[in-house]
Amino acid sequence: MSPDEEYTAYVTGRLSWLRKIAYPLCQDWHRADDLVQTAITRLYVKWRQARAADDLDAYVRVMLIRVFLAEQRGGWFSRVRLTSAISHQVPVESGDRDLAMDVNRALAAVPPRQRATLVLRFHCDLSVEQTAQALGCSTGTVKSQTSDGLATLRSMLDTPKSRLAPTEDR
Numbered sequence: 687m688s689p690d691e692e693y694t695a696y697v698t699g700r701l702s703w704l705r706k707i708a709y710p711l712c713q714d715w716h717r718a719d720d721l722v723q724t725a726i727t728r729l730y731v732k733w734r735q736a737r738a739a740d741d742l743d744a745y746v747r748v749m750l751i752r753v754f755l756a757e758q759r760g761g762w763f764s765r766v767r768l769t770s771a772i773s774h775q776v777p778v779e780s781g782d783r784d785l786a787m788d789v790n791r792a793l794a795a796v797p798p799r800q801r802a803t804l805v806l807r808f809h810c811d812l813s814v815e816q817t818a819q820a821l822g823c824s825t826g827t828v829k830s831q832t833s834d835g836l837a838t839l840r841s842m843l844d845t846p847k848s849r850l851a852p853t854e855d856r
Contacts, residue, residue, distance in 0.1 A: 693733045696742065697726050703743075704750060710805045711754045713794040721757070725750040747810065748820045751802050755821075758798040792842035800835030807832055 687695070704725065708718035728749055729736055739745040793801060799821075806817045807828070818828045 689733055689737070692737060693730055696737075697729070700743070700746065701726075704746065707747060707750055707805065707810060708754070710790075710793060710809050711751075711798075711801060713790060721750060721753050724753045728753070744816070744820070747806075751806065751820055755798060755802060788843060789839070792839050795842050796835050796838045800831045800838065803828055803831040804835045804839070 701722065704722045705715075705718050708721040709715060712718055712721060725746065729746055736742060736745050793804070796804065802821065803817060806812045806820055807814070812820065814825050814828050814832075818825045821828065
């Protein structure tokens, strides 16, 4: 199999997984698709190096997180806000749909680096050490970002529903 065929097979098989990681980071399916597209484009450029990685999924997940964090720092996100008339919420397989929507809205209020930490720790189920490696920081930073992010989530979820209501400028 050629390197291009290997790349295509990998991306085809992991595209849905990447989108499921990107959505909690940015809270918008269109933006999640943009993050994934940027990450897989960078992956293509580095494919020969990436396919030799011990854990290709971890390598790509780090690329995706770094694309998200770079976008937050870069200013594009602060200048351009994409909105959609149609809600693109993730269907909840079981459980309380209202609670899931509240958690998604509260997660959107968490600062980007803390949000990335929470997504890696709880959505991707990574350890503190794995999260630190993915973010390129110390385990202490991961612990403090997790603590601060959870505190923000708790405060948002403990507030009246009006604070969690979607607004036009989010």
